[in-house]
Amino acid sequence: MYVIEVNNVWKAYGKIIANEDITMRVKEGEIVALLGPNGAGKTTLVKQIYGELTPTKGEIRVLGKKPTDRHVKKFLGVIPQECEPYGDLTVWDNIYYMGRLKGASKDEIKKRGEELLERLDLRSKRNTLARDLSGGLKRRTLIAMALINNPKLLILDEPTTGLDPEARREVWEILLNMRKEGQSMLLTTHYLDEAERLADKIYFLSRKIIVEGTPTQIKEKFADWYEVIDYTNGKVYKVKGEEELKKIIMTINGKFEVRMPSLEEIYLQVMKDVE
Numbered sequence: 508m509y510v511i512e513v514n515n516v517w518k519a520y521g522k523i524i525a526n527e528d529i530t531m532r533v534k535e536g537e538i539v540a541l542l543g544p545n546g547a548g549k550t551t552l553v554k555q556i557y558g559e560l561t562p563t564k565g566e567i568r569v570l571g572k573k574p575t576d577r578h579v580k581k582f583l584g585v586i587p588q589e590c591e592p593y594g595d596l597t598v599w600d601n602i603y604y605m606g607r608l609k610g611a612s613k614d615e616i617k618k619r620g621e622e623l624l625e626r627l628d629l630r631s632k633r634n635t636l637a638r639d640l641s642g643g644l645k646r647r648t649l650i651a652m653a654l655i656n657n658p659k660l661l662i663l664d665e666p667t668t669g670l671d672p673e674a675r676r677e678v679w680e681i682l683l684n685m686r687k688e689g690q691s692m693l694l695t696t697h698y699l700d701e702a703e704r705l706a707d708k709i710y711f712l713s714r715k716i717i718v719e720g721t722p723t724q725i726k727e728k729f730a731d732w733y734e735v736i737d738y739t740n741g742k743v744y745k746v747k748g749e750e751e752l753k754k755i756i757m758t759i760n761g762k763f764e765v766r767m768p769s770l771e772e773i774y775l776q777v778m779k780d781v782e
């Protein structure tokens with residue numbers, strides 16, 4: 508079953524077309540990443556998916572319903588871009604009040620809130636004011652807040668932007684553990700390594716969808732060149748196609764290495780050709 512279906516969606520702000528004819532899917536239990544440069548239309552698209560904007564044209568279904576349907580909101584967890592927990596509230600109170608806003612009972616919040624403190628390693632910070640937390644702990648608090656209503660779908664707009672490498676990896680581990688438990692997620696990111704590490708499926712976006720597939724499918728489809736490093740003299744050859752590759756290898760008398768392009772190199776090459 509699909510938790511998100513986007514069909515031929517266009518979104519314009521006056522004359523600016525932010526999304527052009529977008530069709531995409533997120534299956535239950537999958538992590539899908541929208542990857543694109545600044546201004547590619549990622550936030551515009553996710554805002555339509557969580558019902559903050561409506562498409563100019565086209566149709567979106569979230570959990571089988573319109574994103575603006577209030578029954579859908581109850582089953583969504585959203586972490587918008589550049590969002591922070593309330594600085595004047597403690598970690599626990601942020602989680603608690605978010606639960607109340609989402610309509611959960613006090614008992615439900617207590618039970619699930621305690622579980623989330625444990626799972627996100629926030630127990631020792633429970634009574635700390637959110638403004639005194641590090642960036643990584645603030646992000647973990649936001650994840651706990653978004654999970655308090657046990658959402659069927661979690662939407663994260665740039666979940667690790669602004670975090671140091673260690674805190675980024677902590678967030679990745681949390682998201683990967685959640686995926687193991689079957690949590691469906693849509694995230695946006697600028698980072699290729701993040702998409703490659705987390706996503707079952709990736710969409711390269713630049714106003715419209717440029718490429719889609721699993722990281723392996725994308726690599727197989729676009730990796731049409733190889734780099735051959737000749738260790739005998741340190742020379743590096745870039746060759747296209749397997750025939751060329753064989754020819755070069757035949758000329759080398761010693762140790763060598765063949766490298767396929769990384770997802771980042773493919774992304775840069777593909778996006779370079781987009782207007």
Ligand SMILES: Nc1ncnc2c1ncn2[C@@H]1O[C@H](COP(=O)(O)OP(=O)(O)OP(=O)(O)O)[C@@H](O)[C@H]1O
Pocket residue numbers: 520523524525543544545546547548549550551552588
């Ligand atoms: N409220 C708005 N009014 C007018 N134009 C907007 C508005 N919001 C976004 N845009 C424009 O729409 C385009 C897409 O913006 P959007 O924020 O969706 O991109 P993005 O991929 O999320 O970028 P970033 O990675 O920088 O967050 C940009 O050209 C942006 O300037």
